Amino acid sequence: MELNSIQCVSSSDVTDENEIHHHQIQPQFVSSKPHNNVVSSGIHPTTSVNELLECPVCTNSMYPPIHQCHNGHTICSTCKARVQNRCPTCRQELGDIRCLALEKVAKSLELPCKYCSRGCPEIFPYYSKLKHETLCDFRPYNCPYAGSECSVTGDIPYLINHLREDHKVDMQSGCTFNHRYVKSNPREVENATWMLTVFKCFDQYFCLHFEAFQLGMAPVYMAFLRFMGDETNARDYSYSLEVGGNGRKLIWEGTPRSVRDGHRKVRESNDGLIIQRNMALFFSGGERKELKLRVTGRIWKERQNPDGEVIIPNLST
Structure with a gap:
């Protein structure tokens, strides 16, 4: 569905109401402290251990089982299936030979997180490193834009510029x-x-989202807020959404979800203001042939005492 099929008129606490028209990162293997050079068939004497553990096809770190051909060229198990069991280096058949020596070498290594250049200070045993990197707080964020399969990743300032320049997302200040x-x-x-x-x-x-979808057999609209940062920091904030008409109103209060959670995950958890279409049309008035919904909201920062209990919402901007 084209984004310009819905008209959105917005205003904030600092702007007048105006019409708004809406139209992988390849992992980098970070070198650890120098190790003794390893010499094997077809490998130059100055080749580092890190380079030995890099798959020649996907360039990711190899984890057991590590396969090799009869000439000693290695490949990760994922890429072995992708190359039709042919060595990408010498084109010989790979067979089912395990490179047990290289697996033992990997077990002895301690390496920095691949996001060390982004600020992660952690160093892990080789086999623990991969698990950490899938949850590392310094890993890049996915583009939070909804309605397209955008593969852009980066830190928050980069994504803000990306949303503004590439997706033409409306940017506002105020709570x-x-x-x-x-x-x-x-x-x-x-x-x-x-x-x-x-x-x-x-x-x-x-990020404020508004979606239309089927909840079971019922057509609904859903509005929700996501925080551009990690879940731990998202918990410092709360927000409210309100929609109404004809003397009725619906109110939602909650904690914004981190953009680490995709908008589909938020939708499936029903974590937002859900309005059944018949109710939305009732709010719109008239003959229920046109949607005219006004959604208002605010964001506030929670203040906590030393025991972690919320005491007073801070509503200043």
């Missing part, structure tokens, strides 16, 4: 917001996603 969603023929909308706005609040960034 309160007011959006109006207008859509003719809303019954035609069965599965659509929009990232409507990125807010800068408390020197942090938050």
Whole structure:
């Protein structure tokens, strides 16, 4: 569904209401402290242990089982299946030969996290390193844009610029917001996603999403907020969303989800303001033939006492 099929009119605490039209990282193997050089068939004497453990196909670190051909060229188990059992170096058949010597060498190594250049100070045994890197706080973030399969990754400042320049996402400052969603023929909308706005609040960034999808057999709309950072920091903030009309209203309060959680994961957990389509059309008034929803909200930072209990919400911007 095209993003410009829905009209979004937005205002914040610092702007007037205006119409808004919405239109892998290859892992780098970080060298550890110098180790004794290893000499084997077809390997130059100055080749480092790190280079020996790099798969020639995917360039990732190799973990058991490490395979080799009859000439001693090695390859990781994942790539072995991809090359039709042919050595990518000499084209000989790989067979089922394990390079047990290289696996033993790997077991003795301690290496820095591959995100050390981003600030991670940790050093791990070779076989623990991979597990850590999948959860490392310094790993890059995925682009949080909804409605497309964007593969861009990076730190938060990089992604903010990417969202602004490449996805033309609306950027606002302030901790309160007011959006109006207008859509003719809303019954035609069965599965659509929009990232409507990125807010800068408390020197942090938050993404507001609005989606239409089927919840079981019921067509619904869902609005939710995601924090551009890790889950630990997301817990420092709370937000509220409110929608209503014809003398009724729905209110949601919760904690923003980290962008580490994809928007599909948030949707599937129902962690946001959910509005059934019939209720949304009731809020819209008229003959229920046009969607006219106004969603307001605010973000605040929780203050905690030494025991970790929330005491007073800080509503300053």
